Structure formats: structure tokens, C-alpha cells
Amino acid sequence: MIEPRWQQHWEAQETFRAFNPGDPPAAEHPFAVRHGDVAPESIEKYYILDMFPYPSGAGLHVGHPEGYTATDITARYLRMQGRHVLHPMGWDAFGLPAEQYAIKTGQHPRKTTEENIANFTRQIKGLGFSYDWSREVNTTDPNYFRWSQWIFLQLYHSWANPASGKAESIDTLEFPADVTTDEARRDFRDDHRLAFVSHAPVNWCPELGTVLANEEVINGKSEVGGHPVVRRPMRQWMLRITAFAQRLLDDLETIDWSDSLKEMQRNWIGRSEGAEVEFRIQDSEDRICVFTTRPDTLWGATYLVLSPEHEWVDELTTDDQRTAVADYRAAAARKSDLERTELAKEKTGVFTGAFAINPANDEPVPIWIADYVLASYGTGAIMAVPAHDARDLEFAQKFELPVRVVVQAPEGESLESLGFVGDGTSVESGFISGLSTAEAKAKIIEWLEGKGQGKRTINFKLRDWLFSRQRYWGEPFPIVWRDGHHEAVAESDLPVLPPELDDYKPTTEGDPPLARAADWVDLPDGATRETNTMPQWAGSCWYYLRYLDTQNNERHVGEAAEKYWMNVDLYVGGTEHAVLHLLYARFWHKVMFDLGHVSMAEPFQRLVNQGIILGEDGQKMSKSRGNVVNPDGVIDEYGADAFRLYEMFMGPLEMMKPWNTKGVEGVYRFLGRVWRLFIDEGSYKDYEQAVTAAPDQAEALLAGLKLHAAINDAEPTPEQLKVLHACIKKVTDDLDGMRYNTGISALMVFVNEASKWESRPREVLGIFLRLLNPFSPHLAEELADRLGEVSGNTLAYQPWPEWDEAFLVEESIEFPVQVNGKLRGHIDITPETSREEIEQLALACEKVQQFIFEKEVKKVILVPNKLVNIAVK
RNA sequence: GCGCGAGUGGCGGAAUUGGUAGACGCGCUGGAUUUAGGUUCCAGUCUCGCAAGGGGUGGAGGUUCGAGUCCUCUCUCGCGCACCA
Numbered sequence A: 001m002i003e004p005r006w007q008q009h010w011e012a013q014e015t016f017r018a019f020n021p022g023d024p025p026a027a028e029h030p031f032a033v034r035h036g037d038v039a040p041e042s043i044e045k046y047y048i049l050d051m052f053p054y055p056s057g058a059g060l061h062v063g064h065p066e067g068y069t070a071t072d073i074t075a076r077y078l079r080m081q082g083r084h085v086l087h088p089m090g091w092d093a094f095g096l097p098a099e100q101y102a103i104k105t106g107q108h109p110r111k112t113t114e115e116n117i118a119n120f121t122r123q124i125k126g127l128g129f130s131y132d133w134s135r136e137v138n139t140t141d142p143n144y145f146r147w148s149q150w151i152f153l154q155l156y157h158s159w160a161n162p163a164s165g166k167a168e169s170i171d172t173l174e175f176p177a178d179v180t181t182d183e184a185r186r187d188f189r190d191d192h193r194l195a196f197v198s199h200a201p202v203n204w205c206p207e208l209g210t211v212l213a214n215e216e217v218i219n220g221k222s223e224v225g226g227h228p229v230v231r232r233p234m235r236q237w238m239l240r241i242t243a244f245a246q247r248l249l250d251d252l253e254t255i256d257w258s259d260s261l262k263e264m265q266r267n268w269i270g271r272s273e274g275a276e277v278e279f280r281i282q283d284s285e286d287r288i289c290v291f292t293t294r295p296d297t298l299w300g301a302t303y304l305v306l307s308p309e310h311e312w313v314d315e316l317t318t319d320d321q322r323t324a325v326a327d328y329r330a331a332a333a334r335k336s337d338l339e340r341t342e343l344a345k346e347k348t349g350v351f352t353g354a355f356a357i358n359p360a361n362d363e364p365v366p367i368w369i370a371d372y373v374l375a376s377y378g379t380g381a382i383m384a385v386p387a388h389d390a391r392d393l394e395f396a397q398k399f400e401l402p403v404r405v406v407v408q409a410p411e412g413e414s415l416e417s418l419g420f421v422g423d424g425t426s427v428e429s430g431f432i433s434g435l436s437t438a439e440a441k442a443k444i445i446e447w448l449e450g451k452g453q454g455k456r457t458i459n460f461k462l463r464d465w466l467f468s469r470q471r472y473w474g475e476p477f478p479i480v481w482r483d484g485h486h487e488a489v490a491e492s493d494l495p496v497l498p499p500e501l502d503d504y505k506p507t508t509e510g511d512p513p514l515a516r517a518a519d520w521v522d523l524p525d526g527a528t529r530e531t532n533t534m535p536q537w538a539g540s541c542w543y544y545l546r547y548l549d550t551q552n553n554e555r556h557v558g559e560a561a562e563k564y565w566m567n568v569d570l571y572v573g574g575t576e577h578a579v580l581h582l583l584y585a586r587f588w589h590k591v592m593f594d595l596g597h598v599s600m601a602e603p604f605q606r607l608v609n610q611g612i613i614l615g616e617d618g619q620k621m622s623k624s625r626g627n628v629v630n631p632d633g634v635i636d637e638y639g640a641d642a643f644r645l646y647e648m649f650m651g652p653l654e655m656m657k658p659w660n661t662k663g664v665e666g667v668y669r670f671l672g673r674v675w676r677l678f679i680d681e682g683s684y685k686d687y688e689q690a691v692t693a694a695p696d697q698a699e700a701l702l703a704g705l706k707l708h709a710a711i712n713d714a715e716p717t718p719e720q721l722k723v724l725h726a727c728i729k730k731v732t733d734d735l736d737g738m739r740y741n742t743g744i745s746a747l748m749v750f751v752n753e754a755s756k757w758e759s760r761p762r763e764v765l766g767i768f769l770r771l772l773n774p775f776s777p778h779l780a781e782e783l784a785d786r787l788g789e790v791s792g793n794t795l796a797y798q799p800w801p802e803w804d805e806a807f808l809v810e811e812s813i814e815f816p817v818q819v820n821g822k823l824r825g826h827i828d829i830t831p832e833t834s835r836e837e838i839e840q841l842a843l844a845c846e847k848v849q850q851f852i853f854e855k856e857v858k859k860v861i862l863v864p865n866k867l868v869n870i871a872v873k
Numbered sequence B: 001g002c003g004c005g006a007g008u009g010g011c012g013g014a015a016u017u018g019g020u021a022g023a024c025g026c027g028c029u030g031g032a033u034u035u036a037g038g039u040u041c042c043a044g045u046c047u048c049g050c051a052a053g054g055g056g057u058g059g060a061g062g063u064u065c066g067a068g069u070c071c072u073c074u075c076u077c078g079c080g081c082a083c084c085a
Helices: A002-013 A030-035 A063-080 A096-105 A109-125 A142-156 A182-190 A241-254 A259-269 A295-300 A319-334 A337-341 A390-399 A437-451 A543-549 A559-565 A581-594 A631-638 A640-649 A661-678 A681-693 A695-702 A718-736 A740-754 A762-772 A777-787 A835-844 A846-852
Strands: A045-050 A084-086 A158-161 A166-169 A195-198 A201-205 A210-212 A230-233 A236-239 A272-281 A287-292 A303-306 A350-357 A364-369 A381-384 A454-459 A479-482 A485-488 A570-573 A607-609 A813-819 A822-829 A857-863 A867-872
Touching: A002 A777, A045 A063, A045 A559, A063 A084, A063 A109, A063 A570, A063 A640, A063 A718, A096 A109, A142 A158, A142 A195, A142 A581, A166 A581, A182 A485, A241 A259, A241 A581, A259 A581, A272 A295, A272 A437, A287 A303, A287 A381, A295 A437, A303 A390, A319 A350, A319 A364, A381 A390, A437 A454, A543 A559, A631 A640, A631 A661, A640 A661, A640 A740, A640 A777, A661 A681, A661 A740, A661 A762, A661 A777, A681 A695, A718 A740, A718 A762, A740 A762, A762 A777, A813 A835, A813 A846, A822 A835, A822 A846, A835 A846, A835 A857, A835 A867, A846 A867
Parallel strands: A045 A084, A045 A570, A303 A364, A570 A607, A813 A867
Antiparallel strands: A158 A166, A195 A236, A201 A210, A201 A230, A272 A287, A272 A350, A272 A454, A303 A381, A350 A364, A479 A485, A813 A822, A857 A867
16 A cells, blocks of 8 residues: 555656656755756766566566666665665567567467556555656667667677777778788688678577587586587678687786686686697608697697587598598588587597507597587687596596506605696606696797697687577667678667567578578669568667667767766676676776777676575475465565565575575565554554444545654653664674674664654654665655655655764673683673772673683683683683 | 585575574464454464473584684585586
């Protein structure tokens, strides 16, 4: 009852609107009431962001509001602290489910999306979050995705200059001397763009009818739906994220993210230092290049292994081996990624018949092919050192290849040097024998470089980002094809809208559904449109920028707004995007930064992961388990305030924790106690009876409630001030540290105390309501309204209370006394009691006496404000 | 296998820098109001013990006057990556 009323009040008042530079609030807006007639941009800003949801048909689940409540509490808290808070919400609305539904029903995905957004909006608004709804964004809105397409064009029109390490206009790319024809120049540019076309093997998911990025494939299955993924060569758009690998790695140091998340990104980027070593092929001038992190083991390299897809395999294979090699390659090509990883427990491979010369000792070593060597990493070829690599050893033992120990394990660590993979001392290794692994690496690289047969290299696991999808419900590429070449659509022609279709189905052969719209594909001048669409990540890569300036029709975001609001001070969301959205967005942001479109190198300064909420049974919530909690039901029964409070009271935000409906009852009871602290019980009972009789009169009857008779204008007692200020201090500290659960418990402690008071000073209760407001804003606003005039007609901009340590000082303290670290008694002291007195009192304490009796007191340790400990023997 | 994180009552979880272990809430037990239950209020609730006292933060050691917190080893669970040379 009171909740919708306050939600309407906030909406009508635009209470939570944030103001861009040059767009000051009206004088009666509570922001102006608080801050006066000053430019909004002169107030210190705080940009607090939630990961915007995909508006699915299932509606909100209890995991969404967990993060949203946390950010809302912090947003409301900082607003009261005087910060100019930007807290927006929007919809990541392109994506598979709406499209799958469209395929089934023939209904346009736009329609489903609209319905789902309406439902999500209703649910989210019902929770009373302090979003600035005037900044709502929707990635499927043409006014939004025209800028997604525009950013794609920025990538298309740039290259990564290795000299500067930055993205630059493609115009700054210089042509080599031998690139002279227009055709060659065009190809050369196209080969360097940050958005480029590739024909390499990609992750094709037949079930979904689209290709997927590496990040979207988990153990050979699609992240969405868990369908098998196979590798097959297709023409696809890629984004050159690899050129930014080092910066994406380095700049992690500059941002305040959890260690585990940073570590996940580091692992995904996968930097490894080593060397490329060239092996001359026997009876040939050709050299084959391998990557190794252990060049110091070169003397132990007894064979080479190429990946089956390596381009030289055909050339190297001898006639004797040709059939075996061809069979093996064919078998490898047939295998899905899943088979190649999970099912390949046993090493397989075949000999090519060819030999290479080990540059260290000039001995011939056989060249094999095997699928445990990946074409996509390093050079697609390795030198096998079976003595010091587990995989090579397994392979060598199976195929009876020679094993040579060249590293001695350090004393005491492992007696066995065979199979030792750590750092030790080189042995049987010519001029590097006797050196430590680190020294040996340096020396052998220097020697190889001198010979021109190797060099120091750094490799990354990160692959370029496969950016096109063969689906309908995504942003069309702003690209046309003419005479087999791609061209950018003019910026003035954006947005490129998708065509209307009758059939949204993907095809089995990977022709995008957009190809069916002949009218749309074929342009009057003979060019044809690109028919792939962008992945869902395109919209989420930059939405945090659009919030800053949603109405701007000239730019993706206005310069002044971007400079004032960026970067995001706090970003809260689940961990599932660790190497997807969060990596992609950082990449786009860096490109935009290099090109001068944004002012900071990193978008998200601080990032906090919320833990998942498990079902009541301690299992992950899922439809099939039937343990899904629907927020609507909880809100209907207990209200939004109780729901918010419970989500935060369950435990620390980052932690995984199970739902417990009894716990909701607990916080609901707490809110009831707060209510009874303020409201006269008799008048409430009358109200309840009257409402039962005349439910339609509820609104009017509510006004008849009386304040509790104990509320008065008396001076607070020192005891009351102590309770209040202890609460202010604890809640403030906890909100600063995002420890919402313990903050709530401090509020409960206050209410438990205050309920006992026979006199309840208005002043004390008013301050308590400000502390309560971020957590349970509806109830706090309602009670504050009843308690007295609130400036600006909302608590939202009331100054946050400050505590005074003077009120917290205890007059008499029960000071703990320990003997040998065990608690034995207490002594009564005051803050003025001197050290000597405390020690004397402690030693004289009766309970203590019986433990130190007839023993030698060795030492008395006094920890001020904590305890005193007597060490005896 | 590698990396990261976590193990505290019947349960969710408290315990800034080592300093009174179990805040707050749930559940449970008893009582009061009402008595139809519920609501609300009061008291109790780590464990052994009548008590004095002993034991106790996954396990085993260690440092310290003092360890949930620091160190070493170990077990279990969760998450991430996984033939990355």
C-alpha cells in the first residue's frame, strides 16, 4: 500500500534524475533544494552501474535484484552523502531466446522483446530502485544500435599501430614498397583493419545455426544451450583484440577488481614468455619454427610434432607415410572440439617420414604430427622434450621415441630427473650445462639469435574475436559488398535497419536468415548488404556510455557528459561475464580511447561480483529442480522493503548463499518492529479493522494512524545518544565497505534498544530513519513523512548523519582480564583509569587470584580499550 | 593437472590492524497476552559438567603473553582454465 505510493511520488518528482553538465535541475527539485543553485557538474559525481539484464520471458529471478539492491543502497547512501549519483538501467535486448521464440511462433522478436521489457520494468520499478529512468537504454532501439554500428565502423576504419601500440586511423598505415597496385593496397589495408574478414576455421554450432566466439565455447559446447560445436572454415568478421592483449593485461593493474576476476582475465589472455626456435629440415633449405617456453631443454628435444593442420605437412610427408598421414589428418578434421579435448585421453599421432636437424647438437630428429599440438597456438609446431614435459613423455613412451634427460632436479625436491618439469640445472647440454634454468634460457636464446635460428617471443592464448553471427535478431553490419570487396556504409546512412522477414530460422549451411530478404540485400547500385549480424556483446560493450547522454543524435555520447561522468565508479554484476562482456568492453573502450572518442583508458574502475543465490535446498536454482524463487510472490506477501532487506541480510554480497523464506519473515518482523516504534498500536488495530470492513477506503483510513504516544520532543538522554551514534557509526562504516548484512544487523540492534524506551525523542528517531532509508526506502519515507516535515519531500537528499565519538564513550567499562590468554574475569574501570590502576585491579581481582595464586607473575600485558592479560608460570 | 576462493552452533552468518569466538537473524525450548491458531512480548539456546571448571572455529604441527585471524603440512568443498608446449 505505502510502497506504490512512494514509487509514484518518486516518479512524479523525478527524484532520482541525474543532471548533465549544462542541464541544471529546477529550483524545487530535491537535488537543488539540497545543493542550492549550483551547476550540477560542480558536485562530485558517482557513477554506479548494474549489469543490465537480458529481458527474458521468465521475468526477473531473485539473482537480479541482489546486485540491484546493493547498488541501490549504495546509490541512495552516496546521494545522502552529497554526491551527484548517476544510477541508470536498461535492456540488453538482442539475443537468442526472443529469436527462438519467434521461430516457433512466427511472432516478430521485437514484439516479444517489448513485452518482456514491459514486464521487467514493472518488476524492477516495484522494488523501488532509485534509477534515473529518463536514461533508460535498449540495445534494439535503432537510435541505440546506430551507434553500435558506428563504433563498428570506427574499428573498421582503424588499425593497431605496433609502434605506438594504439589504434589509429587506417589512413596512417603506410604501404610497403612492393604494395603498389590499387588492388594490393586495398588488400593490405583490409588485412590490417581492427575489423576484418577471415576465412579461418571457426566454431560452428549446427544446433544454433551460428558461429560462436572462443569465449562462448566451453569444453566444445556452446555456452548457451550446451550444444556441440565443430570447427569449420567459414568467411567471418573478426575483431583484432589480440593486438590489445598486452594492454588488456597491463591495465588490470590500474583497476580495482577482485583478484579472482583479474586472474581469470589474465589466464584467458594467457601471456607466456619463451622462444621461437628454427629447426632446419634434413636435405632441405626450409626451416620449421617451433615455440617453446623451455629453450634450455633444446638438447633434450628428440622429435618435433606438428599439428595435423600445419601447412607444411603435405610437403614434408614422405611417400611411404603419405597414406597414414592423410588418414590421420582426415580423422582429426572430423573430430569435434569436444572429441579432441575431452575424449582424447590417449595420445595419437603419425610419423611424417621427415627429419629435422636439432640446432643444438646437429642430430636428426623425426617429425611427427599429432592432435595434441594445436594449430592455433604458437607456431602450430613444438619441439618435444619427453624428459621434461608430461605430454611429450606420454607420447614418446607410446611411440617408443628416445628420451634424454637434460635438466637435473634440485637437491631434495625430487630424486627423479626424468619427468621433472620444474626449474633445475642443465646437464648434458653442451655449453649451457651446469647453468640454472633461468641462466640457461638466456644463454641459449642469445646463442640462437646469433645464429639466426631463433628469438625471444611472447605468446598469448587470446584469439581474435569472432564477431559475426548467422542470426536475425542482432545489429546488421554497416557493410556492403561490391565486386567481392567489402565497403563501409556511410555514417550518414546509419542506422542500417534489419529487414522484415517471415521466417527467422537460421540455415544449416550457415547462410544468415537476412540473406532471404532479397529486396534488402540487393542495393540499386549493384552492391549487396552484409547479411551476418553482430553478436549480443556489441550492444553491451558500450551501453554504459550511452546512459550518459541517451538523447544525443549527433554523437554516441556528448563530450562534456562523458568527461564528467566517466569512468564507472562501481560496477556490480555476476561473475559469468569475466572473459566475455568484461573483456570485450575493455577492448572496445581502449580502441575508442585511442581514437579520442572517450577520455579514459579503462571503463570500470571498481567491479564487485555478486554471489549466486541458491535454492532453498542449497542447489542451484533451476526450473527442473523446481526450487526457483519468484520475486513477485515474495513481494506480494512481504513487500519490496522486506525483499530488499532480506537479499542483503542473507550474507556478504560476493558470497554464494542459499535462499530461505523463513529469513524473509525475520526481516519482515523487523520492519514490523520499526513500524510499531513509530505508530500507535491502538490506532493501527482500528485501522486494520476498518480496512477489513471497507477495503476501498484504505488510502483514507491510513491517514488516521497516530504516531506512537512515546514520541515527543524531549532532549535525548546520553544513553539514547550512545545507542544512536553507535548505530550511525556502524552503518556508515558498513556502507562504505559494502557490508550490507552487518549494517542491517546494526539497525536491528538499534530498534531492539529503542523499542524499550518509554520516551522516544523525535530527533533520534528522525536520524534513524535516514539510516534506514537506503535499505528500506518506502517505509523510511512513509515514517519520516509522518514524523514531520522533510525538506524536498523526500529523504533521498537529506544529509547523511554523522556520529560523534564523544557520545560513544562509556562511563564505566567491564574490562576483561585474562590469565595466560584465557578469560578469567572482569574489572570495572572508567576511561580515566590509569595503566597502573588497571594492572593492580586486575591482579587483585578475586577470580583472577585463584589462577595466579602461588604462581610467578612474569608479565602483565595491557592492550588499551581491549583487555589485560597476565602471564604466569 | 594448474590457478583462485572458502571451511566457525541445528541453519544463514558476526568477529577493521592477532586481543572477551558465536553479533544479528532463522529454528528450537519455556513462559505471558490471547486462548482457535497466528500475531506480539519476555526468558533461554556452542558443548561436557549439579557446580567449580574443562573443551571448542575441517585435521596435524608451529610462532606468540594471547591465534578463527600469521606460518608449515594436510583433508574437504566451490569456481575458473584445461594437451596453450
